[in-house]
Amino acid sequence: MSSITSNTVNLCCLPQLRPPVCPSAGTIQARLILLGALADQRNPRRPATIEQTSKRGPRSRIVDHNVNVTDCARRQELDMLPRGRATERWDHLAERQCTMDTSSTDRGRIEAPVWPDARPPITLPYILFVCAPLEIDEQGRRWTAASWAKDLALHLDYLSDLTLVSPATRTSSRSAKLISLNDPPFDRLKYIDLPCPTSRWEALKTLPSHVLQYWRAIGRGRIVHVGFAGWPINQGLLAIPIAKIRGRFILANVESSFWRASGPASWSRRLQGSLYEVLTRICLRLGDVRLFTSQAYLQELMPPGAPRAYVTPATWLDEEWILSEAEAREAWAAKAGPVRLLFASRLIPEKGVFVLLSAIKAAAAVGTNVEFSIHPIGEGGLRDACVAAARALAGGARVTILDEVPFGEPFMRLLRRFDAVLLPSLSDEQPRVAYEALSQAVPVIGSATGGIREVVESGVNGRLSPPNDVDRLAESFIWAGQNRAELTEMGLRGLRSVRHSTHKAMHRNRHELLLRALGEL
Secondary structure: OOOOOOOOOOOOOOOOOOOOOOOOOHHHHHHHHHHHHHHHHOOOOOOOOOOOEEOOOEEEOOOOOOHHHOOOOOOOOOOOOOOOOOHHHHHHOOOOOOOOOOOOOOOOOOOOOOOOOOOOEEEEOOOEEEEOOOOOOHHHHHHHEEHHHHHHHHHHHOOOOOEEEEEEEEEOOOOEEEEEEOOOOHHOOOEEEEEOOOOOOHHHHHHHHHHHHHHHHHHOOOOEEOOOOOOOOOOHHHHHHHHHHOEEEEEEOOOOOOOOOOOOOOHHHHHHHHHHHHHHHHHHHHOOOEEEEEHHHHHHHHHOOOEEEEEOOOOOOHHHHHHHHHHHHHHHOOOOOEEEEEEEEEOHHHHHHHHHHHHHHHHHHOOOOEEEEEEEOOOOHHHHHHHHHHHHOOOOOEEEEEEOOOOHHHHHHHHHHEEEEOOOOOOOOOHHHHHHHHHHOOOOOEEOOHHHHOOOOOOEEEEOOOOOOOOHHHHHHHHHHOOHHHHHHHHHHHHOOOOOOOOOHHHHHHHHHHHHOOOOO
């Protein structure tokens, strides 16, 4: 994914005169970050338990954030927990919670203490920035993807006053795959619509409008929740400095690192990535609570022992989707014929598409009893490359391009048909499909990146090779074609490893961490 350049634009080039300079979007974001850092220096956090009042809202308390809230090493169960009003339509069941302590450099998992009683909702005005655009039809009704609607409903279970800040596009012909946000529980949502720039130049032109809208949106809330995503404007680098200047409570969430080059890159691309890395670290230090989808992100972006930093893995599983042991064995018993491998991903270079196609070609040259299927998810510009590669391999490996299946139970049924899921990722993010595959007792064959290694243990519930290593990946394909029995055992072990890693548990953990940070517990 591209990001905003930090180069300046010369408005004129007169000889022997210094031309005036118009700062780029990246430069303005950097200046805002410095202002936020200065605000943090001038207004250091007070000692624990000191109450602070705000002219804009009720009193809130800041507790001692150095206290480790995830130091319970024994798993406890939530046997009974009332379902929230917002998620009744999905009929979720109560499940166990599991949070990883991330303030320690130890890579081992440490369980979060779990209380059987319901937690109080958060009533402070909550501003949630998301980069996924909403669609607005001619009647003014709002629509979004089913997965995002599900996530928003879970937010509404514990947030009484939620405002969604996101790009929005007006359309006369919406996609039939989208879900309405006009019925309960979404009628409680408030919205602030942002422009949708499609280029860096357009982003530069609309940046003043963005800054003004961010300023006003953050002024309406007490808690600001933002991630480091969005193209061509990185939401976190813009929202966090403004929130710090305005004295808001900041929850910063790291789910990806698009600014990092995933392969050979030009010097300007590497320089741009280094700048974004530095700015991201500064913004994270300005935050009050920092969430990461992997331990690797936390260790790379935060200093050792940093307080109020936690890992909440990227899982959107519903408990009812996760197979029982008996169902998993029955699914494996039905698999026969050639070993079938599935690549389900956005078709972009960072997902390892070219590495995958090269490895398939290498395995086909040797000969393997494997069939490959490619399932595009969302947007991606490499579908034509995949189709061309499939045609070129006719007579070698069999490659099928599938139609996209809706997320949810239909996608889980698709996963169950395969012997392994392929994740040849080049980036450090943690693909949610890893959890989804293991929930169907399907092992993972992929790259040993930071995010994937924390879900998949090579030789236990999958098989990993170094990122961007075509030969090793091809060897894994050949091995899979000869070892369905081993794949079966890996899948069953993987099923046990994700039994309690559900979407609802992730939100319960966030709710718990927020309550503690706000001094409500």
